[in-house]
Amino acid sequence: MLDFLQIPGRITLNSLRKLGRANLFMLHVLAGMPELLRRPGLVVNQLHSLGVLTLLLVSVSGFFVGMVLGLQGFNVLSDFGAEQTLGVMVAASLVRELGPVVTALLFSGRAGSALTAEIGLMKATDQLSGMEMMAVDPLWRIVAPRFIAGCLSLPLLASVFSVVGVFGGYFVGVRLLGVDEGAFWAQMHARIDFYDDILNGVIKSLVFGVVVTWIAVFEGYDAIPTAEGVSRATTRSVVYSAFAVLGWDFILTALMFGDT
Amino acid sequence: MQTSRLLEIWVGFFIALGLLALLFLALQVSNLAEFTPDQKSYKLTARFENIGALRVRAPVSIAGVTIGRVSHIGYDQQSYQAVVEMQIEPAYSRLPVDTSASILTSGLLGEQYVGLSPGGADEYLKDGDPLELTQSAFVLEQMISRFLFSKAEGEGAAKTGSAKGSDGAGE
Incomplete structure (x- = not known):
């Protein structure tokens, strides 16, 4: 009977401990931010491996998502004779939801998992403890630049995704299905609001950037330093990122668009 | 390197x-x-019986050209009318004082906007002037009910059955 109670208790305590470790870890990383200003080259390196290398994946996916939106939207809207609003539909769904969310999911699969594996492997091969021996704090030297680069990359990637997606919708809607070009752009122009739609989308992607990169670097740092531990940490990083992004997306959407 | x-x-x-x-x-x-309000833009007001679904930032156009935006929509408790304030770009300053404003819809399902049609007076509107001649929004339900009403009246009281039939078709 008591064993029966012990199991959920242990699970709860373990997850709370992990949450606490994650928060202390983040505080420590944030404390290292002033140090980074003297070594901006570290961030540039990470921007390359996290941002530039994800760019192609994000643009290609964005184009296809935009094309699918154009096709599906056209089918539904033409039933009501409202094909002209296709541009609004494509742009609104991309800028508000799909841009930030899909980019964050792709980013966690392409860059977040790599971050976790890299840091986990550094830990498993004692590179992190080696740094500590040389009085270099690995959280500041290794984790902080990766965290900053991840937070900066995701909003930029999400904007690229949305723009490429709008052109994908334009390609299918206007070029292939024959929606009027002027109406496509003009209606979009008139109905998408800069503050309500675009700025909120950017805020969303910034939040997702923090969440995804935080989970990725923490899982790597917290991994059990064996081959199996690193592989588990990588899996957890992608799974937790997906959960966190979708959960936060609901909360942020309720806060931003709930009252209108 | x-x-x-x-x-x-x-x-x-x-x-x-x-x-x-x-x-x-x-x-x-x-x-x-589009709607970065220009410092030099001037304001016009108009009173309407019914503004339909007009919103702030809706375009104000004359001859189909957008010359300004609706900046504020209020309600006058004394006259039971909607008060619409519009910011007009300074380049379009030559609007006659007897210009009339009406609320129109772009397409059947489109947004509503304020359409101005110029009059023939020699004097021009200045900042803060009211537009005296206005026409309310076209409300589809009122139009349909008016149409059905007149149709039922025209067919007379003798054949109430056909009036009901057209009622059903209109829904």
Whole structure:
């Protein structure tokens, strides 16, 4: 009977401990931010491996998502004779939801998992403890630049995704299905609001950037330093990122668009 | 050294591309570029019996050309009328004082906007002037009920059955 109670208790305590470790870890990383200003080259390196290398994946996916939106939207809207609003539909769904969310999911699969594996492997091969021996704090030297680069990359990637997606919708809607070009752009122009739609989308992607990169670097740092531990940490990083992004997306959407 | 230079160029390209995308969203996709209210724009007010679904920032157009935006919509408790304030761009300052305003709809399902039609007076409207001649929004339900009502009246009281039939078809 008591064993029966012990199991959920242990699970709860373990997850709370992990949450606490994650928060202390983040505080420590944030404390290292002033140090980074003297070594901006570290961030540039990470921007390359996290941002530039994800760019192609994000643009290609964005184009296809935009094309699918154009096709599906056209089918539904033409039933009501409202094909002209296709541009609004494509742009609104991309800028508000799909841009930030899909980019964050792709980013966690392409860059977040790599971050976790890299840091986990550094830990498993004692590179992190080696740094500590040389009085270099690995959280500041290794984790902080990766965290900053991840937070900066995701909003930029999400904007690229949305723009490429709008052109994908334009390609299918206007070029292939024959929606009027002027109406496509003009209606979009008139109905998408800069503050309500675009700025909120950017805020969303910034939040997702923090969440995804935080989970990725923490899982790597917290991994059990064996081959199996690193592989588990990588899996957890992608799974937790997906959960966190979708959960936060609901909360942020309720806060931003709930009252209108 | 060469690889580091290449890497920095790629990162610069990435950041420039991201910012360009954001700029494109702001200027091409959204309406940011349109409603930046000009300091010199002047204000006109108009009173309507019914403004339908008119919203703030709806366009104000004359002969199909957008010359301004609706800046504020209020309600006058004394006259039970809606008060619509419009900001007109300073380039379009030659509107006669007997210009009339009506609320129109762009297309069957489109947004509502304020359409101005100029009169023939010699004097021009100034900042803060009211538009005296206004026409309310076209409300589809009222039109349908008026149409059905007149149709039922025309067919007379003798054949109430056919009036009911057209009622059903109109729904």
